Amino acid sequence: MKSKWWLISLLICLAVACLSPLASSSPDGLERVAEDRGFLELGQDAPYQVIADYVFPGIANEALATILAGIVGTLVLFGAAYGLAWLLTLKKRQLA
Amino acid sequence: MHIPDGFLNVATLATTAAVSAGGIGGAVRIVGKKLGEKQVPLMGILAAFIFAAQMLNFPIAGGTSGHVIGAALAAILLGPWAAVLIMACVLIAQSLIFQDGGLLALGANIFNMGIVASFSAYYIYKLVTWLAGNTRKGTLVGGFAAAWVSVFLASIFCAVELAVSGSSPLGVVLPAMAGVHALIGIGEGLITTAVLSLVLATRADLLQLQRI
Numbered sequence: 001m002k003s004k005w006w007l008i009s010l011l012i013c014l015a016v017a018c019l020s021p022l023a024s025s026s027p028d029g030l031e032r033v034a035e036d037r038g039f040l041e042l043g044q045d046a047p048y049q050v051i052a053d054y055v056f057p058g059i060a061n062e063a064l065a066t067i068l069a070g071i072v073g074t075l076v077l078f079g080a081a082y083g084l085a086w087l088l089t090l091k092k093r094q095l096a
Numbered sequence: 097m098h099i100p101d102g103f104l105n106v107a108t109l110a111t112t113a114a115v116s117a118g119g120i121g122g123a124v125r126i127v128g129k130k131l132g133e134k135q136v137p138l139m140g141i142l143a144a145f146i147f148a149a150q151m152l153n154f155p156i157a158g159g160t161s162g163h164v165i166g167a168a169l170a171a172i173l174l175g176p177w178a179a180v181l182i183m184a185c186v187l188i189a190q191s192l193i194f195q196d197g198g199l200l201a202l203g204a205n206i207f208n209m210g211i212v213a214s215f216s217a218y219y220i221y222k223l224v225t226w227l228a229g230n231t232r233k234g235t236l237v238g239g240f241a242a243a244w245v246s247v248f249l250a251s252i253f254c255a256v257e258l259a260v261s262g263s264s265p266l267g268v269v270l271p272a273m274a275g276v277h278a279l280i281g282i283g284e285g286l287i288t289t290a291v292l293s294l295v296l297a298t299r300a301d302l303l304q305l306q307r308i
Contacts, residue, residue: 039264
């Protein structure tokens with residue numbers, strides 16, 4: 001029952017990621033302020049790109065590329081934070 | 097509110113990086129000591145949810161959008177130190193994989209959206225639930241207030257960093273950032289409250305765990 005809760009939660013997260021093509025493409029708060037106050041051009045692009053701007057590279061359909069980027073990121077973060085928490089509490093569990 | 101590289105000067109980058117590194121170090125130590133078995137998968141779920149939810153920019157006034165930070169939700173469910181660790185995971189992945197937020201500005205972004213947002217949310221939530229009682233209503237009102245304050249305060253710190261770096265004068269950037277994020281904070285409050293009511297309906301026991 002409890003393990004089911006985590007699975008359902010992760011599925012909800014993936015469903016949320018699948019809504020990402022519906023997101024507003026307007027600049028966010030900081031970008032808007034930077035644009036209006038004339039310091040946006042100070043920003044520098046990253047020296048390399050992996051899944052830049054949440055668009056999975058090499059996919060023609062932009063909505064699909066965004067969803068794929070969202071799913072990859074959601075799974076990576078689930079794994080990373082779960083794994084980190086598991087590792088950090090390893091010693092405590094061995095003592096118990 | 098992800099700061100790209102180029103907006104902050106070296107002194108501000110170095111200071112925020114040092115504070116964030118110290119904060120993450122403290123979080124690693126405290127989480128390792130105190131995190132309960134039930135909370136391990138919740139760390140993963142919250143990081144996944146916050147990443148996905150941050151992709152959903154919602155429109156606010158005047159051709160501007162906002163997205164949740166998520167630190168308030170993490171701080172309410174797990175506590176501020178665990179929230180700092182979750183936010184650090186999200187922000188590092190966003191910078192390294194998705195080129196959202198500068199690599200050099202990572203320390204500043206973890207400081208604003210991780211440390212400032214998590215701790216402010218946690219103490220506001222504690223204050224409201226102490227005043228309103230540990231009831232459903234207290235949890236939801238506290239969640240909304242914590243979420244709003246976390247976004248507002250993070251934007252204030254962001255504005256101060258931009259001003260100190262000489263990107264924009266404080267008198268200009270502070271009211272601009274605070275004004276926009278006062279609106280975005282309402283979105284953060286609504287989403288945090290919605291998730292908390294879902295948790296209350298399905299796994300209310302999670303809100304009774306020790307927060308770290």
